[in-house]
Every structure is written in structure tokens, then in C-alpha cells.
């Protein structure tokens with residue numbers, strides 16, 4: 001009788017993707033969704049903050065109290081916490097992300113082991129995650145060459161490297177034949193795709209757009225400096241979503257320096273105004289409460305945010321990560337104050353998003369992904385939520401919406 005394996009995944013889409021690959025590579029074991037009946041638990045960890053590390057530790061504590069299952073640690077935490085947890089006999093084995101396709105062999109090890117693998121490994125399979133039967137996350141890139149002072153990712157995911165173009169195109173062709181029309185290109189630093197292999201993100205996207213059945217291409221987060229002149233040539237393409245997520249992380253020039261960011265506020269503003277003129281909805285990442293964020297720098301940052309045509313926000317309060325330059329920076333910002341600033345920012349972007357939706361008088365192109373209580377849910381070309389009332393089952397359909405009501409958090413239509 002095959003042993004049962006339960007997968008516990010923490011962290012980002014790339015970790016979700018890696019767990020998918022492990023599950024699809026597993027042959028000698030059965031997967032169980034029920035943690036209690038597991039003989040083996042694969043813990044795919046995150047280490048992006050100290051908080052992420054403590055979540056992993058408390059999960060191990062929970063398993064130690066409730067189960068006899070053997071724990072195998074993988075993911076980014078394998079590189080920061082793996083050796084210590086192995087020495088404490090809290091996990092049976094530790095392996096790096098590059099070893100994920102050898103999952104059967106890893107789990108069959110009788111003796112405790114530590115195998116960090118190769119941080120610059122390039123995955124063979126490129127399929128990521130699926131929502132329903134209409135959109136697919138395609139991992140095209142891994143790792144990062146930036147060195148933001150608060151971030152541990154380059155040290156646990158390795159240098160930036162691109163997946164094989166032929167494989168990416170092959171996979172998307174297969175999915176498009178199976179009815180997928182929307183593809184989300186993802187990775188650790190997506191905009192780095194093509195570096196060092198004589199191609200670029202925009203060239204890859206043009207090739208993807210020529211695949212029969214590809215209707216819309218979305219992008220994960222890109223860096224402002226990666227919106228090159230070559231990339232600007234594809235901005236009017238009908239297959240490109242009318243939304244871009246461009247990571248600023250802050251809007252105070254002094255804070256950007258402290259965070260060792262490569263973007264410069266003045267250029268960011270010019271870029272955002274250029275994209276806004278072209279009708280793009282624009283999202284960004286932002287960290288509040290990074291050490292050094294004085295009251296004066298915060299009010300300057302907020303003034304600069306007010307001047308930006310932003311519509312979407314992915315923001316967090318700063319969270320210390322041992323081993324990063326920011327972890328020893330002073331003065332630190334009080335956690336409650338950081339939360340207050342985060343809330344201030346979120347409220348502002350919410351107002352800007354509603355204003356954008358109210359001002360946009362055009363047609364919405366919506367891919368319906370799910371149905372709940374008789375209402376259909378999806379996202380439009382601006383990556384805004386759309387709720388549609390209809391007697392017809394619309395799940396998996398592309399619908400064009402002329403008349404809609406811009407409600408607090410979403411657009412509402414009846415078809």
C-alpha cells in the first residue's frame with residue numbers, strides 16, 4: 001500500500017507552482033488532501049519575512065503535536081532555516097526547489113538529509129496554476145538580480161534566469177487547444193525575462209499572441225525600469241491587458257535610496273502618466289514603515305502618490321528579514337504607525353480606482369471565471385472585478401459589457 005503525502009504550501013504563486021510540479025511528479029506515493037491521514041508531509045516554505053519563518057515553525061509544532069508524519073522541508077525556507085530545523089530533528093529531510101521533480105527519491109530517503117540543490121536551476125515544466133478552465137499562470141522566469149535592501153528573495157531563489165522559449169510556446173499552444181484564452185506570465189522578476197539569452201519579455205509576448213486561441217495576455221509584477229522603448233511598442237496590441245502592475249515600493253526619493261531600489265520617482269511619474277494617457281489601469285507594490293520613514297518623508301511620499309494615476313495597490317507594512325541590510329537600519333518605525341500609513345494609502349487608491357471605473361465609458365471585455373449564488377464573477381481588461389447577473393451559464397465565457405454600474409469594489413452588469 002502506497003504511503004500518503006500531504007502538501008502544505010506557504011508563500012507566493014511561485015511556491016504554489018512548485019507544489020504543483022511536485023504533485024505532478026509524484027509516482028511512488030499517493031496525494032491526500034487530509035492532513036490527518038498523511039504518512040509524509042511536504043512543507044513548501046516561505047522565508048520572505050521573519051513572520052513567514054515563524055508561521056513555518058508553528059506549523060511544524062502543530063504537526064509534532066497531532067501527527068506521526070515525517071516532515072520534509074522545501075521552498076525558500078530550506079535555504080535559511082533548513083539546516084537548523086534538521087539539526088533540531090524537527091524535520092526528516094530538507095531539499096531545495098531545484099530537486100522538486102526528484103520528489104519520489106527525496107521522500108524515500110531513510111536517513112535524515114540536507115540537499116539545498118542548485119539555486120540557478122532552470123525548470124523543465126512551465127505550466128503553473130489554473131483557475132477553472134479559462135486562465136493559466138505560466139511561469140516564464142525565476143530568480144532576481146536586483147538587491148533591494150529589505151529582500152531575501154535573490155538569496156533563496158537565485159539569479160534571474162528565463163525558462164526555455166520553445167517550451168513556453170509549446171505549453172501555451174497545448175493549453176490554447178484545450179480552450180484556455182487568457183495567460184498570466186509570472187516569475188520572481190518577470191521583467192527580467194530574456195536577459196542574457198538574446199530576447200525580451202515583449203518579444204516573447206508577441207510570439208505568444210500569434211498562437212491560435214490566445215485572446216489576452218496578463219503580466220505579473222514588472223519593475224519601472226523594465227518598461228523599455230521596445231516594450232512600449234506592444235502597448236496598443238489588442239491582446240495585451242489594459243492594466244500593468246509596476247512595482248514602485250515607495251514614492252519618496254530618499255526612501256527609494258534607502259531601500260536600494262533602482263526606480264526614481266520623477267521617471268516613475270512620467271511613465272505612469274504616459275501609460276494613463278494610453279488608457280491603462282496601473283497597479284503597484286508599496287511597503288510602509290521601512291526603517292527611516294520619518295513623518296516628513298511619509299507626507300512627501302503620500303503627496304507623490306496623490307499625483308500618480310494609480311488604480312490598484314498591493315501594499316504591506318515593512319517586516320524585518322534577518323540577513324538583509326534593512327534589518328539593521330535605524331530608526332525603526334512603530335508597527336501601529338506603519339499600519340496606519342498602509343490604511344491611508346489603501347483608502348486613497350480605492351477612491352482612485354472607483355474614479356477610474358466611473359470615468360471609463362467604454363466596453364468591458366470580461367472573462368467569466370466562476371458563479372456564486374446566481375451571479376457570475378470575472379475580471380475586465382483593466383483587471384477590475386466584474387459581477388454579472390444573467391440567466392445563462394456564463395462560466396468560461398468571454399462577455400462584452402456595454403452598460404455597467406461602477407459599485408464600491410466592482411463593476412456590476414445585467415446581461
Ligand code: SF4
Nearest residue numbers: 144146147148151153
Ligand atoms: S526586485 Fe527587489 S523586492 Fe523584488 S524580488 Fe528582487 S530584490 Fe526582492
